[in-house]
Amino acid sequence: MEPSALGKKYDKIAQWWHDQHIESFYGVSQFERAIGYASNGGKALDVGCGVGGRFVNILQHRGFSVTGLDVSKEMVKLASSNHPEHYFLHQDICSWDTEEKFDFIVAWDSIFHLPLVMQKPVVAKLCQFLAKGGVLIYTFGNDEGEHTDQWHNDTFYYSSIGINENMKLLMNNGLSILHLELDQYPEKHVYTIATKP
Numbered sequence: 465m466e467p468s469a470l471g472k473k474y475d476k477i478a479q480w481w482h483d484q485h486i487e488s489f490y491g492v493s494q495f496e497r498a499i500g501y502a503s504n505g506g507k508a509l510d511v512g513c514g515v516g517g518r519f520v521n522i523l524q525h526r527g528f529s530v531t532g533l534d535v536s537k538e539m540v541k542l543a544s545s546n547h548p549e550h551y552f553l554h555q556d557i558c559s560w561d562t563e564e565k566f567d568f569i570v571a572w573d574s575i576f577h578l579p580l581v582m583q584k585p586v587v588a589k590l591c592q593f594l595a596k597g598g599v600l601i602y603t604f605g606n607d608e609g610e611h612t613d614q615w616h617n618d619t620f621y622y623s624s625i626g627i628n629e630n631m632k633l634l635m636n637n638g639l640s641i642l643h644l645e646l647d648q649y650p651e652k653h654v655y656t657i658a659t660k661p
Contacts, residue, residue: 465621467556470577471535474514476620478538482515486546490519491572491655494647498567498601498657499526501642502575506567509537509593511602512574516543519570520550527547528568533557536577557623558582565595572655580610580623584633592658600639603614604630627654634658 474481505527510519512571513532520543523530530550534540543552553560557571558578569590578586587602594600605624612619624632631641639658646654 465577465579467535467558467578469561470621471537471556473552473618473620474534474536478515478536480616481533482541486515486517488518490518492522494645495519495522495570495572495601497643498570500601500660501657502526502568502599503597504565506598507564507648508524508568508570508594509533510565510589511569511571511590512577513552515541516546516550516552516588519572520547522570524550531564531566533560534574557586560588560658562593564593564612565598566593567595567598569594569598569600569602570602573603573657575602576604576622577620577625578623578626579621583623583625583633584629587633588628588637591634591639591660594639596660599642600634601655601657602658603653605654606646630656632654 477503488492508523508528508530510532513534532552537554540552541553607624608626641658643657
């Protein structure tokens with residue numbers, strides 16, 4: 465599925481998402497594990513930032529300035545309203561580029577929506593965006609291939625290159641793995657934390 469089409473699907477549920485997740489604790493313990501490896505302050509990148517909320521609040525509390533990207537225009541509007549002191553962009557991580565380096569990067573439940581052929585290039589891009597000593601946390605599926613699922617009376621697309629390929633990709637791009645966990649077992653939801661030495 466093209467990211468622009470995905471953005472339109474999330475546009476339709478942006479307000480619902482905001483109301484359900486703005487005060488959510490979903491993923492917070494995993495995120496706090498990752499930020500425990502990071503220095504205080506610096507620049508953070510949130511890929512698939514949605515409406516902001518819990519992760520942006522934690523980053524702000526730790527002294528980070530946040531750049532958030534999302535393919536949903538409505539999500540970005542809500543994130544900008546919720547966190548006017550940070551910078552949110554209606555952008556697709558597949559095509560977005562920057563010269564900036566980030567001290568902390570999170571892509572929570574976002575890149576598993578990318579086209580399968582974009583999994584490796586995007587993860588490699590996140591590795592390139594990471595500053596030395598920086599920390600990356602992202603989620604993916606413990607599976608290989610692509611599938612669709614029904615949610616909110618709509619069809620959503622998912623893809624993954626699996627655990628082994630993700631780990632190889634991180635190491636081949638100069639990162640060290642700090643943590644890997646199937647945190648919702650028996651669901652195939654995986655998160656990993658890595659750093660650039």
